[in-house]
Amino acid sequence: MSEVLQIRGLRVAVEGKEILKGVDLEVRPGQVHAIMGPNGSGKSTLAHTLMGHPRYQVLSGSVSFGDRDLLPLSTDERARLGLFLAFQYPSEIPGVTVASFLRRAYMAVKQREVSAVEFFRVLQQKMRHLQMPMSMAERYLNEGFSGGEKKRNEVLQMAILEPKIAVLDETDSGLDIDALKVVAEGVNALRGPELGVLIITHYQRILHYIQPDVVSVLMEGRVVQTGGRDLAEKLEEAGYDWIREGKA
Amino acid sequence: MAVDLAQLNEEYRYGFHDPESYIYKSGKGLSRSVVEAISAHKGEPEWMRRFRLRAYDAFERKPMPRGFWGGELRHYPLDFDDIHYYVRPTERQGRTWEEVPDQIKTTFERLGVPQAERQFLAGVGAQYESEVVYHSLREEWTRQGVIFLDTDSAVREYPDLVREYFGTVVPPADNKFAALNSAVWSGGSFVYVPAGVQVEIPLQAYFRINAANMGQFERALIIAEEGSFVHYVEGCTAPIYTTDSLHSAVVEIIVKRGARVRYSTIQNWSGNVYNLVTKRAVAYADATMEWVDGNLGSKVTMKYPSVYMLEPGARAEILSIAFAGRGQYQDAGGKVIHAAPHTTSSVVSKSISKAGGRSSFRGQLKVQAGATGARANVRCDALLLDEQSRSDTYPLIEVDEQQVTIGHEAVVSKVGEEQLFYLMSRGLGEQEATALIVNGFIEPIVKELPMEYAVELNRLIELQMEGSLG
Numbered sequence: 001m002s003e004v005l006q007i008r009g010l011r012v013a014v015e016g017k018e019i020l021k022g023v024d025l026e027v028r029p030g031q032v033h034a035i036m037g038p039n040g041s042g043k044s045t046l047a048h049t050l051m052g053h054p055r056y057q058v059l060s061g062s063v064s065f066g067d068r069d070l071l072p073l074s075t076d077e078r079a080r081l082g083l084f085l086a087f088q089y090p091s092e093i094p095g096v097t098v099a100s101f102l103r104r105a106y107m108a109v110k111q112r113e114v115s116a117v118e119f120f121r122v123l124q125q126k127m128r129h130l131q132m133p134m135s136m137a138e139r140y141l142n143e144g145f146s147g148g149e150k151k152r153n154e155v156l157q158m159a160i161l162e163p164k165i166a167v168l169d170e171t172d173s174g175l176d177i178d179a180l181k182v183v184a185e186g187v188n189a190l191r192g193p194e195l196g197v198l199i200i201t202h203y204q205r206i207l208h209y210i211q212p213d214v215v216s217v218l219m220e221g222r223v224v225q226t227g228g229r230d231l232a233e234k235l236e237e238a239g240y241d242w243i244r245e246g247k248a
Numbered sequence: 249m250a251v252d253l254a255q256l257n258e259e260y261r262y263g264f265h266d267p268e269s270y271i272y273k274s275g276k277g278l279s280r281s282v283v284e285a286i287s288a289h290k291g292e293p294e295w296m297r298r299f300r301l302r303a304y305d306a307f308e309r310k311p312m313p314r315g316f317w318g319g320e321l322r323h324y325p326l327d328f329d330d331i332h333y334y335v336r337p338t339e340r341q342g343r344t345w346e347e348v349p350d351q352i353k354t355t356f357e358r359l360g361v362p363q364a365e366r367q368f369l370a371g372v373g374a375q376y377e378s379e380v381v382y383h384s385l386r387e388e389w390t391r392q393g394v395i396f397l398d399t400d401s402a403v404r405e406y407p408d409l410v411r412e413y414f415g416t417v418v419p420p421a422d423n424k425f426a427a428l429n430s431a432v433w434s435g436g437s438f439v440y441v442p443a444g445v446q447v448e449i450p451l452q453a454y455f456r457i458n459a460a461n462m463g464q465f466e467r468a469l470i471i472a473e474e475g476s477f478v479h480y481v482e483g484c485t486a487p488i489y490t491t492d493s494l495h496s497a498v499v500e501i502i503v504k505r506g507a508r509v510r511y512s513t514i515q516n517w518s519g520n521v522y523n524l525v526t527k528r529a530v531a532y533a534d535a536t537m538e539w540v541d542g543n544l545g546s547k548v549t550m551k552y553p554s555v556y557m558l559e560p561g562a563r564a565e566i567l568s569i570a571f572a573g574r575g576q577y578q579d580a581g582g583k584v585i586h587a588a589p590h591t592t593s594s595v596v597s598k599s600i601s602k603a604g605g606r607s608s609f610r611g612q613l614k615v616q617a618g619a620t621g622a623r624a625n626v627r628c629d630a631l632l633l634d635e636q637s638r639s640d641t642y643p644l645i646e647v648d649e650q651q652v653t654i655g656h657e658a659v660v661s662k663v664g665e666e667q668l669f670y671l672m673s674r675g676l677g678e679q680e681a682t683a684l685i686v687n688g689f690i691e692p693i694v695k696e697l698p699m700e701y702a703v704e705l706n707r708l709i710e711l712q713m714e715g716s717l718g
Contacts, residue, residue, distance in 0.1 A: 051669075051673050053669050054665065054669070055665070074672070074678075075669060075672040075673050076672040076673075076675050076676055076677050076678070076681075078673075079672070079673055079674055079675035080675050084673075085673050087670065087673075090670060091664070091666050091667045091669075091670040091671075092667075093667060093670070093671070093684070093685060093688050094688050094689065094691075095687065095688030095689055095690070095691030095692065096684055096685070096687065096688035096691070101671075101674075101684065104676060104680070104684065105671075105674035105675050105676060108674070108675030108676050108677075108680075109674070109675040140688070140691075141688075157674060161674065161675070
């Protein structure tokens with residue numbers, strides 16, 4: 001059964017202000033869908049709404065995943081269905097190690113008991129894959145992490161939890177080119193026929209490393225244009241003004 | 249520390265109690281003749297009898313304490329006449345595990361006390377009621393000259409040693425509760441570590457209140473001779489009762505030149521217990537005293553472990569955690585007194601308040617004139633889990649010396665919406681996510697505890713988070 005993430009007519013307000021004004025979007029398994037847009041276009045609002053952040057209020061529209069309606073579900077229920085959000089600004093959780101947190105998350109998502117030994121094997125394999133030192137597993141979650149470490153840690157979580165839909169919110173922000181390459185390679189390694197990816201980004205730089213199948217442009221709360229990879233390249237050359245002018 | 253939530257979804261296991269079967273029980277209330285009777289019953293030497301009676305006079309004279317002992321206590325009325333001051337459960341002490349009464353063994357089993365005789369626990373002093381009924385000490389320690397006894401036995405077997413130090417760190421007239429303890433004390437641990445001896449395995453003791461309205465007044469005395477080391481661990485879980493209980497212990501520790509003592513406590517009293525404890529240590533030249541103190545449960549806890557750094561190079565470290573749930577008041581912290589040059593202290597306090605619980609940090613930092621080069625650092629972090637709960641900080645800093653380095657930091661935080669969202673986006677339920685944040689918050693202190701205590705503390709916190717402890 002192919003599980004498609006389907007967004008229809010989504011209108012969302014934050015603190016009474018309408019940010020998304022009717023978004024239609026689809027992410028299919030095996031597909032990488034890039035959402036590009038200037039600052040304030042509603043990109044992060046879309047990411048947070050998909051994951052069910054309590055401060056984002058859905059005014060109307062629908063979000064479904066396969067045959068499930070996502071909107072009534074809590075954040076953790078969505079995660080257990082296979083939704084994943086790589087955060088632009090991951091929270092720091094002092095005193096909780098990456099390993100112990102991830103084991104709990106792993107058990108929650110897999111919905112079964114996992115022994116420490118079994119989990120350690122999974123963790124070790126994924127960390128090696130992402131070229132992360134094992135010592136990082138014993139550090140407190142995101143505390144004192146550099147920007148690159150935080151993003152890599154998000155990709156590690158994605159690798160371990162094996163979602164069906166991964167939303168990457170500005171994963172490229174604050175990364176130098178080497179860190180960006182490592183993160184992009186990590187994401188590419190996870191690509192497969194089962195995984196749908198929604199990459200949210202301001203710049204198309206990351207799209208050099210993670211090639212999108214579909215590119216949509218979000219402006220002022222609406223998807224204003226959808227196309228293939230060439231759309232991203234055009235945006236890089238001409239900037240968002242090109243679309244604004246096109247709209248006018 | 250990963251603890252399984254599924255295992256924890258059980259009722260409060262510690263809320264049972266065994267039928268009372270005491271051989272001697274004093275009537276309720278306190279008088280001179282009750283004090284006399286306790287001393288006579290124990291067959292104590294004259295000096296201890298007189299010590300008790302002097303303390304009783306001080307208790308009668310002293311007003312209910314304020315200030316450090318919390319003016320707030322008036323909101324939690326305590327009836328001294330409604331308390332049993334002495335209960336003796338069995339005729340004599342069990343020297344070996346076989347001699348310990350079955351009922352008491354059953355109690356420990358149900359409490360989940362780690363197997364006392366196993367490799368990690370070299371010696372166990374278990375206080376059941378007011379008396380230590382079981383004590384064992386490894387032979388090698390006996391060879392080393394280490395003494396680990398209940399304090400009553402120590403008075404009988406090592407009278408000169410006890411008399412030299414008893415009541416010197418916490419004099420009976422120190423405060424009303426110290427006076428009360430000095431008058432009616434029973435049980436507790438006595439530890440003597442000879443010069444240069446390193447006790448590698450922690451000494452552990454379990455305490456437990458098991459009689460309605462019964463006060464517990466144990467008395468601990470630890471003497472670490474020059475260059476020695478010992479880690480003493482005390483853990484408490486108490487059954488639930490409907491009437492108030494008073495627990496008022498006194499702990500005295502003497503850390504001599506170059507010695508190091510660590511005293512760790514996890515207390516989890518039932519919700520009706522007044523836990524009013526005086527803990528104090530004196531540290532001599534280059535000596536180190538460390539208090540690790542975890543306070544859960546109880547109705548009111550007032551406890552401020554203190555260290556008097558009397559000679560150059562002495563060090564003090566105090567780590568404390570308090571968890572205040574519904575109807576609970578945790579007033580905890582620490583006191584450090586720098587009375588000599590180049591003394592160093594660190595106080596780290598963490599409190600968690602939930603469901604209208606109240607926690608306060610009360611700290612005293614005193615640097616006396618002439619204590620040049622003293623360094624002190626105080627840090628208190630409070631975590632509030634909801635809007636109804638409360639946290640206060642009462643730091644008292646008196647510095648009478650210029651050449652010192654002092655740091656003080658207090659942070660109050662709430663479990664953040666973003667933190668919860670982050671953890672829940674990885675599949676954790678809200679309660680599990682909150683418990684994880686709380687466990688992380690106290691981790692810097694938990695990691696200082698021996699393994700099984702760390703696990704127990706995390707488990708208790710998670711139980712508290714579920715509200716199953718009320």
